[in-house]
Amino acid sequence: MISLRRTPILARSVAAGLGLLWSTMAHAQSASLDPSGSGVIVSAVDWVQGTLLGAVATSLAVIAVGATGLGMLTGRIDWRRGATVILGCFIVFGAAAIVAGIKSAATGPGL
Template identity: 50%
Template sequence: MEGFDPFATSVEAGAVVTAAAWVQAALTGTIAVSIAVIAIAAVGVAMMSGRIDMRRAVITVIGCFVVFGAPSIAAGILEAASPGANNAPDIASVVLEEPAPLPQIASQPAYDPYAGAAMPVQ
């Protein structure tokens, strides 16, 4: 959040909105990114030395993705939940087309160079 001042107050933004913005800035700021990088490195070292299992390592990585991707995840959920965002086609408007006819097959057999190889010699 560029230019965010956590101590600034405005008439339209209440204390809860200001607090939420401060928490978001703290969770996605440079200190949080540094802590996440150190956590991923520590999990990698612990996993290579056999002190941690794969499940806990994957949970740590997914947790970092969720924390740093939370704004875009929330925006996607809000866009999907908005009443005018139904992008699915209406079933009544779907027009079924008749399938194309199959091509006619020639009556003579196809050339097979090995057809006589299995025939007994007469």
């Protein structure tokens, strides 16, 4: 068994990103096949998405990146962990664009 502590941080980030992309691809495929009566669930998921990507989340991400950057500059946080925080913010806020790119690549040009 491979310990997660010993695997490189990039490999863990890539594995987590691929898992996230795989789950969002499955969700994106099922999004066009909404069964009748699922409007309540869809609106609840839209509310959660709005909460996670809204103004409060954006402010918290700015504070997190600023605090991480300050910690990296003063030597209190190592650069690898700081890069993970910043990369995580890019993935969270860029998830819609990432999924749209994967969806367009999966359907092919002109379809």
